[in-house]
Amino acid sequence: xxxxxxxxxxxxxxxxxxxxxxxxxxxxxxxxxxxxxxxxxxxxxxxxxxxxxxxxxxxxxxxxxxxxxxxxxxxxxxxxxxxxxxxxxxxxxxxxxxxxxxxxxxxxxxxxxxxxxxxxxxxxxxxxxxxxxxxxxxxxxxxxxxxxxxxxxxxxxxxxxxxxxxxxxxxxxxxxxxxxxxxxxxxxxxxxxxxxxxxxxxxxxxxxxxxxxxxxxxxxxxxxxxxxxxxxxxxxxxxxxxxxxxxxxxxxxxxxxxxxxxxxxxxxxxxxxxxxxxxxxxxxxxxxxxxxxxxxxxxxxxxxxxxxxxxxxxxxxxxxxxxxxxxxxxxxxxxxxxxxxxxxxxxxxxxxxxxxxxxxxxxxxxxxxxxxxxxxxx
Numbered sequence: 001x002x003x004x005x006x007x008x009x010x011x012x013x014x015x016x017x018x019x020x021x022x023x024x025x026x027x028x029x030x031x032x033x034x035x036x037x038x039x040x041x042x043x044x045x046x047x048x049x050x051x052x053x054x055x056x057x058x059x060x061x062x063x064x065x066x067x068x069x070x071x072x073x074x075x076x077x078x079x080x081x082x083x084x085x086x087x088x089x090x091x092x093x094x095x096x097x098x099x100x101x102x103x104x105x106x107x108x109x110x111x112x113x114x115x116x117x118x119x120x121x122x123x124x125x126x127x128x129x130x131x132x133x134x135x136x137x138x139x140x141x142x143x144x145x146x147x148x149x150x151x152x153x154x155x156x157x158x159x160x161x162x163x164x165x166x167x168x169x170x171x172x173x174x175x176x177x178x179x180x181x182x183x184x185x186x187x188x189x190x191x192x193x194x195x196x197x198x199x200x201x202x203x204x205x206x207x208x209x210x211x212x213x214x215x216x217x218x219x220x221x222x223x224x225x226x227x228x229x230x231x232x233x234x235x236x237x238x239x240x241x242x243x244x245x246x247x248x249x250x251x252x253x254x255x256x257x258x259x260x261x262x263x264x265x266x267x268x269x270x271x272x273x274x275x276x277x278x279x280x281x282x283x284x285x286x287x288x289x290x291x292x293x294x295x296x297x298x299x300x301x302x303x304x305x306x307x308x309x310x311x312x313x314x315x316x317x318x319x320x321x322x323x324x325x326x327x328x329x330x331x332x333x334x335x336x337x338x339x340x341x342x343x344x345x346x347x348x349x350x351x352x353x354x355x356x357x358x359x360x361x362x363x364x365x366x367x368x369x370x371x372x373x374x375x376x377x378x
Contacts (some may be wrong), residue, residue: 001241003268004333006054006094009334009367012280018120018158023336024293026184033299035082035128036080036082036128036129036132037080037081037082037083037084038079038080039078039079039100039240040079040080041063041066041077041078041079041092042063042066042067042070042075042077044079045310046083046088046089047063047079047089047092047094048063049088049089050088050089050090050092050119051063051119052369054119056117056119056150056151056270057117057119058115058116058117058267058270058308059267059270059308060110060116060302061094061119061266062114062267063117063301064112064242064243065113065237065242065367066094066110066264067095067242068235068238068239068241068242068243069091069110069111069112069238069338070096070194071095071234071241071242072232072234072237072238072239073111073130073235073374073375073378074109074191075096075097075098075378076093076094076096076306077095077096077097077324078094078095078097078107079092079093079094079095079098080092080093080129080132080133081093081129082128082129082281089120089314090120090121091119091120091121091122091125091126091129092118092119092120092129092145092376093109093110093111093118093119093126093129093130093133094116094119095107095108095109095133095376096108096109096110096111096181097142098111098376098378099292100376100378101190101376102376103376103377103378104142104144104145104146104258105141105142105143106142106143106144106146106378107133107136107137107142107144107146107149108145108146108148108179108378109146109147109148109289110143111377111378112235112378113148114148114166114168114310114311114333115148115149115150115247115311115333116147116148116149117149117151117152118147118152119334121126127154127157127158128255129155130158130159130160130238130255130365133338134147134159134285134338137217137283137338144337144341145337145338145340146163146328146335146336146337147160147211147336147337148335148336149333149334149335149336150168150331150333153334154336159339159358160336160337160338160340161336161337161338161341162334162336163334163335163337163341164334164335164338165314165315165332165333165334165335166311166313166314166332166333167311167312167314167316167320167323167330167331167332167333167337168310168311168314168330168331168332169308169309169310169312169323169324169326169328169329169330169331169332170306170307170308170310170328170329171191171296171306171307171326171327171328171329172305172306173300173304173305173306173307174294174305175218175301177296177297177300178325180296180300182328183326184325184326185326186286188321188322188325189289189325189326190308192286192289192290193286193289193290193293194219194286195284195285195286196252196287196289196290199254199285199286201205201252201253201254201259201285201286201287201290202252202253202254202256203251203252203291204250204253204292205248205249205250205251205288205294206248206249207240207243207244207245207247207248207249208249210237211249211251212233212237212240213235214249214251214253214258214261215249215258215261215263215277216230216233216273217235217258218251218258218259218260218277218278218279219231219261219275219277220363220366220367221275221277221278221279221280222267222277222278222280223277223366223370224366225280227371229366229367229369229373229374230366230368230370230371231275231370231374232365232370232371232374233367235374236263239263239265243265246262246265246266246267247264247265247266247267248264248266249261249262249263250262250263250264250284250294250295251291252287252288253287253291254282254285254287256345257282258278258279258359259278259282259285259287259372260277260279260282260283260287260288260291261276261277261278261280261291262275262276262277262288262291262292262295263275263276263328263372266302266304268308269304269305269306270304270305270306270308271298271304271306271307271308272291272308273295273307273308274310276288276291288359292326295307307328309323309326309328310335
């Protein structure tokens with residue numbers, strides 16, 4: 001680890017140093033300036049120690065998640081911190097560098113992650129870290145940066161603009177299992193769980209290649225239905241390699257034919273629902289409700305306290321209603337970026353082009369598009 005004010009050679013790794021005039025101006029207008037440092041969170045053990053102890057750390061801060069992003073997409077993870085070399089980390093914002101000819105060179109905290117709270121211990125910790133990120137953009141090193149906090153809302157002085165907003169659901173697993181079940185919508189959830197039992201759907205879970213192949217087939221069906229290509233198989237394999245038994249592929253089958261699948265990852269007291277897929281033609285069997293119910297029962301048995309049900313697009317009324325029907329608590333998840341951009345002009349041509357391709361392309365072509373596209377999106 002090194003300070004961003006060290007040698008020119010090292011600046012290629014950690015970024016350019018602020019000029020003396022800029023530091024003096026920031027000191028005059030914002031108070032004393034803390035020196036920012038940049039570290040690699042996978043190789044520096046202090047990041048894992050901060051994640052293990054910080055109350056706001058999530059699955060997406062975990063070095064294993066960062067390692068999977070690096071393995072699958074080649075993103076370089078980096079943490080901005082004011083903690084000096086050799087000292088324990090007391091704060092940090094984790095980013096990944098996305099270097100794309102299609103979408104530009106960006107810092108995202110974090111790609112393919114629903115949320116990622118800055119980890120700080122004091123109210124003033126965040127200002128110098130955001131200031132350093134803005135400086136990297138202003139110096140031309142990056143096109144923009146983006147953060148995805150759950151609760152942090154930057155003030156005007158931070159210079160960030162609102163990006164996309166989502167609805168985020170969390171289900172409290174601390175009450176007795178009978179109380180949790182009574183909180184489910186009687187028709188949409190409870191009735192479908194009973195239907196799955198009557199149909200004698202088969203349930204299996206694990207992280208084997210056989211289950212992955214079933215999951216990938218269902219994912220291709222689902223993504224086509226949504227007008228999108230499926231994620232690259234290498235991404236799921238990277239997650240499986242990184243998390244081992246903490247990751248579970250859960251598959252429901254009817255007469256040995258897979259009809260629904262979800263991917264969950266356990267992290268401390270939380271189980272995170274990250275991906276779901278199904279054959280819509282078989283939705284009447286209740287495969288997806290069965291998978292969530294099994295996940296909740298297992299989480300209770302393991303002493304976990306929360307089911308993170310992830311984000312939903314603000315206009316995704318069906319998915320939002322589905323999560324509401326489990327009794328999950330909704331909140332607004334606001335993304336922020338610098339510099340502020342016009343969201344009405346955000347790559348509509350790209351979305352339309354992708355949907356045109358997915359409407360008619362065979363499965364193998366969809367997989368090719370997904371392999372090519374996702375690393376540019378983040």
